[in-house]
Amino acid sequence: FAAYYAAQKQAEVLNAIAHSNYQIRQSWKVLAWRYRVLGTLGLRDSPYTHPAYVNATTEAPYPWSETPSICITYSPTWAGTPPNENLCKRVNINIPPLPSVQNLAPFLGINAVISSLSQNLISQYTTQCERKGAFNYWFGAMSLMAFRVDQAQRKLAIFGLADNLSSGNPNDFLDIDGNSVYTGAFKTFEKNLTFANKEDPSQINFQIFNSVHNGPRTSWLPEIQTWPTVYYTDINKQGGCFSSPQHIKNLPSDPSARAFLMSALNGAQLKPWMEMEPPVTDVMHMSMGVEKNPWYMVYVGVQAETRPRQLFFPFGPAISMKARAYAKPFGGRIGPWYGVSWPRSAMESAGNKVDRLLPPRTKQNGLMDNPTDITRLPNYSRFPGDTLGLRSILALNALKNLANLRTGFNEYFGTYEMGPGVVTDPLAWDYSTNTPSMARSYELAVAAPDLFDATYYSVEPNFGINYYQRLQANRNVLPFGPPTVLRPDLGYRAGINDFALYSVQAQMASTAAANRRQFEAFWYIMNKEHLLTSWAPGEGSVNYDFPSTFGQCVTPDDALTIKVPGSCAAGGGRTGYSVKLISRDLLFSDAHTIGGAGEPAGTILNPPAGPGW
Helix, strand or coil: CHHHHHHHHHHHHHHHHHHHHHHHHHHHHHHHHHHHCHHHCCCCCCCCCCHHHHCCCCCCECCCCCCCEECCCCCCCECCCCCCCCCCCCCCCCCCCCCCCCCCCCCCCCCCCCCCCCCCHHHHHHHCHHHHHHHHHHHHHHHHHHHHHHHHHHHHHHHHHHHHHCCCCCCCCECCCCCEHHHHHHHHHHHCCCHHHHCCHHHCEEEEEECCCCCCHHHHCCEEEECCCCEEEEEECCCCCEEEEEECCCCCCCHHHHHHHHHHCCHHHHHHHHHCCCCCCCCCCCEEEECCCCCCCCCEEEEEEECCCCCCCCCCCCCCEEEEEEEEEECCCCCCCCEEECCCCCCCCEEEECCCCCCCECCCCCCCCCCCCHHHCCCCCCCCCCCCHHHEHHHHCCECCHHHCCECHHHHCCCCCCCCCCCCCCCCCECCCCECCHHHHHHHHHHCCEHHHHHHCCCCCCHHHHHHHHHHHCCCCCCCCCCCCCCCCCCCCCCCHHHCCCCHHHHHHHHHHHCCECCCCCCECCCHHHHCCECCCCCCCCCCCCCCCCCCCCEECCCCCCCCHHHEEECCCECCCEEEEECHHHHHCCCECCCECCCCCECCCCCCCCCCC
16 A cells, blocks of 8 residues: 555646646647648649638648748738738749758856847838848747746656655655655555554564665656748838748848848847757757657556564564555656657667658757758647648648738737746737737647657646646655646636636637638647546556546536546546556566667666565
């Protein structure tokens, strides 16, 4: 019972890590959508008319989709754009190759705060051709920066939770409520002792063993660092008003546009982050989150010794009685490996990418094998094995009524605010009225779970109530670093009741209510019950068969006062880690086939160690 209790506390920590890792995935999906869909929605000229305008739903590559260039100065989607604006309607296929950019030393602190644009920006925007390049640059830089800040804060939460497990104390760690797991396990043990066994507490020797205590977090939970980038459409006045694609590391070519960008659009704060990437030791270095090393098993051991006076032996010395047990979390998923295999001696996964559309991985020196690889341009797999992502005609038109989407620059003013006590949301929001905007509802639909997410992540439908509130209440006890700002799910707005604890199930409900998704877009998860993809027992107390109600929640917690992880009180499966008792022989076995494709069986790297284990 004590071992089971302690492993259950490990499982809760892993569940919080897993969902935080999934939140990074969601933020990445929003970045890719802004770049590849919202940033190209102005394409109206044949033969490359945007699929949203002709309601095309073919699962095939869009002719101009490998290297898109952001252009948001188009009408009528963007407020204030002249009705006859045509700079974004035509495709310029002469996109230059990605430049190779050096990774330099640290250059900025974590303080990227965008200021509100003045009201006269719109009038300047509508009358001056050259400044449109500044707006396109700003939207691309803002989108990258919003992802950078969001993933940094999610990573800090993951690092704090993982460092708690790797604290160096083999005999204890904290649960997500900030309590000693050793103390809770001992109370569980003591509660189940017979009277004779606990008659003399001084004769009880109790220990727990936390399997990941003796190594750095990076040994069992390395980061998947990367360096994405984008193109934007620059504008010049040479002989008229013309557009051309430009890499985001380069400022607009027109001096007036550059001056406007620096003064009115806070370009001076964005510019350094576009020109270079922080070192890999900096939390602001962009990443896809973390991956779990399979050769480090997360488990707990408990051993105890008592010296009871036996009932029929009132004389002589007490008899020493020893017991030992092991238990482990299992069945959950922190997220996909970057590669399809993990050699036992490797510190990260290897081989072909699980999500074939992710950017290349950053090396330890901060560089990449191929900095001109076009997969650096944001994209993601919608389902396992997807090779198109948002290059697909159907994906570009997967959300209904895109042609009627209306938005404006005022909806993106605060998407990358960061600082002490600042808890912001990277999604679009109408800051002029402090209300949700139409663009926000589209971004929620993009962020919500798809088939790839449900396959490779443990997604908690109601993270805010089941985990976030507990983490926030105990943030001063848990080992979060000082800059850490804990964030709920995408869609939250601090101080606004309906959005204060926004959740994945709220994302899904909002998307369904707005009827945003095309029927043909087969990869969307439509019901939160379909997130119940972790292990669950069959009917009966000792039935470990596949449950007949898998994915069909018998008792949702919607009408219950007490909410539960997975939002399903009974039947249908679970969303995170379960717990099981394991034998000591398993921990020393050399038959673990856990390295993925082509990797031989072997022993785990952290078997029990020390006296008695």
